[in-house]
Amino acid sequence: MFDSTIIVGLIVALGQLAKSYMEHKYIPALSLVLGVIAGLFLIPADTIQTGIVNGLMAGLSACGLYDVSKSIHVE
Template sequence: MDFMDAEVFGVALVPLILALVELCKRTGLPDKWSPVLSVVLGLLAGVFVLDTGDLYEGIVVGLALGLSATGLYSGTKNVKEGVESQ
């Protein structure tokens, strides 16, 4: 898989990472650990699922996936809290 394919397919992994983190939270994972789990899942996806052919490339893509999932969750949570407080 070349880098562009990894980028395109990787975008689809962000919601999957979000769903897995949410599942873990509902089964008892403390909220403070969800960003760490998100990054770990992103790293695992980048290295093992996307198979970019280069370990460092997989790590960079995986970090981007995990951090994107964390930011998406955080942004959605902040918007939800802002709407509820009005």
């Protein structure tokens, strides 16, 4: 249905939005949960297990992308 790169960008954006409503230490867990949900419902997969693994990869990619962007940001 959607490309994985779009899903990762969407998870990063939702994580940034959630930062104003929850503590920063819960953002990676939220990214993983959103990734699994996206893997089950939005990313095409043959089995449920494949959907979960694809979602975990999307959530972890979103966490890594957020961490890299945080370390590059110069104040």
